[in-house]
Amino acid sequence: MAQSGEKIRVLIVDDISETRENLRKLLSFDPGIEVVGAAGSGEEGIALAREFHPHVILMDINMPGMDGITATQKIMEELPATQVVMLSVQGETDYLRRAMLAGARDFLTKPPSGDELMNTIRRVYEMGKARAVTMPAQPTGPGVGPAAPTTERLGNVVAVFSPKGGVGCTTVAVNLAIVLQQMLGDTQKVALMDASVQFGDVGVMLNLQASRTIADLIPHAADLDGEVLNSVVAPHGSGLKVLLAPPQPEMSEGLLDIIQEGGEEGESRSAFGIILDLMRQEFDLTIIDTWSWVDDITMTVFDAAALIVLIVMQDIPSIKSARLFLEVAERLGYPLDKIALVVNGVDRRRGIRVEQIEQAMIPVAAQIPLDEHVVRAAVNHGTPFVIRDRGRPVSQGIASLARYIKDALTEDEEESEEEGSKKAESQKGVGRLRLGRRVFR
Ligand SMILES: Nc1ncnc2c1ncn2[C@@H]1O[C@H](COP(=O)(O)OP(=O)(O)OP(=O)(O)O)[C@@H](O)[C@H]1O
Numbered sequence: 001m002a003q004s005g006e007k008i009r010v011l012i013v014d015d016i017s018e019t020r021e022n023l024r025k026l027l028s029f030d031p032g033i034e035v036v037g038a039a040g041s042g043e044e045g046i047a048l049a050r051e052f053h054p055h056v057i058l059m060d061i062n063m064p065g066m067d068g069i070t071a072t073q074k075i076m077e078e079l080p081a082t083q084v085v086m087l088s089v090q091g092e093t094d095y096l097r098r099a100m101l102a103g104a105r106d107f108l109t110k111p112p113s114g115d116e117l118m119n120t121i122r123r124v125y126e127m128g129k130a131r132a133v134t135m136p137a138q139p140t141g142p143g144v145g146p147a148a149p150t151t152e153r154l155g156n157v158v159a160v161f162s163p164k165g166g167v168g169c170t171t172v173a174v175n176l177a178i179v180l181q182q183m184l185g186d187t188q189k190v191a192l193m194d195a196s197v198q199f200g201d202v203g204v205m206l207n208l209q210a211s212r213t214i215a216d217l218i219p220h221a222a223d224l225d226g227e228v229l230n231s232v233v234a235p236h237g238s239g240l241k242v243l244l245a246p247p248q249p250e251m252s253e254g255l256l257d258i259i260q261e262g263g264e265e266g267e268s269r270s271a272f273g274i275i276l277d278l279m280r281q282e283f284d285l286t287i288i289d290t291w292s293w294v295d296d297i298t299m300t301v302f303d304a305a306a307l308i309v310l311i312v313m314q315d316i317p318s319i320k321s322a323r324l325f326l327e328v329a330e331r332l333g334y335p336l337d338k339i340a341l342v343v344n345g346v347d348r349r350r351g352i353r354v355e356q357i358e359q360a361m362i363p364v365a366a367q368i369p370l371d372e373h374v375v376r377a378a379v380n381h382g383t384p385f386v387i388r389d390r391g392r393p394v395s396q397g398i399a400s401l402a403r404y405i406k407d408a409l410t411e412d413e414e415e416s417e418e419e420g421s422k423k424a425e426s427q428k429g430v431g432r433l434r435l436g437r438r439v440f441r
């Protein structure tokens, strides 16, 4: 939310005057937002950004002359605190990936709805307030990112992600981790990590008052070991070990910069990457709750993940963003079977049908029903619903996702063993991932 009555200053950059006017009209409904200017080209956009120092720029990706990506890059060099939201039409994912690497914070598909537009502007504005961080200058996709130590066998990572906020990532991650701990805990060490390092809710959902969090590990990133890590992870009553994010205000801008860019001089990996590697050394399976944008923290998680649980709800904006993410994932070189699509909050009477979602995307790995009562009661109580209300359909939905993950990872292990893990990995070229295609036939 805008601080102390400050209006969010927005600059619109689009070569089509009608689009500029439509955006301006939509934004005029929000008294907290002020459109400080509208530019018809990348060059003009840069000039107006210099003049007005907007908080947020809505930038068309594809313009004659200087395109939105180049303009974004130049603006990020001069005004790194500016938050750029890319506007694109379907099918421009190649651009989009480059735009994100150029420093764009988020993206919207044209034409955005009023709600989407305002929510995105507010979200990136809040992020900008909390941190003046630019995207990495170098791609961090597979093969180009810093290498994890390869001598040891690292544990599996399962990321829970959605490019739209508020669709249930934290809810799913927490409950899923508990069920996987129950399923595998006898033989495997299971952990949950909150990679929403600044806005983490995992502690609240598990009623864990963290005396120690990931923030305590950052200063030691250069010489971390299992002992230090184990003194920081919080034990939950279920047996699950949890690496928490600090309560909101505590992760200062400085710490956030360090965790992303991290490292001592000469250290190529970010502090976050080092901490993640250590989690993988200590735990056989780490479930990671992420926030909703693709930045270097989420990219580090994605690269490490054997599976990315992609959460959607039965509405168009959520499905559109998830589809866009699938395209981005493909560009990043991730095979589609690295993504486990999950529909959360399923209500058979409302919204887009699950079959339609599958047609638009990929087969759904699990469905989690809508159950406002049970889910809310669990949050209020600080006890996950898979513990409190084990028999309810919403808990069974999580259990089916857990079984899917267990099977996929087991299949991975078996195939790796058969073929000799090193050979299999080098053939696949995608790290640990070697999931069966059976599910996607
Ligand atoms: N299956 C469900 N049935 C009913 N309510 C749900 C369900 N899943 C999540 N919710 C509710 O939706 C809201 C958002 O959930 P949650 O915080 O898990 O989402 P998120 O994607 O992690 O959001 P954020 O972007 O804020 O991190 C919460 O109020 C949660 O209780």
Ligand SMILES: [Mg+2]
Pocket (backbone or CB within 6 Å): 169, 170, 171, 196, 201, 290
């Ligand atoms: Mg969350």
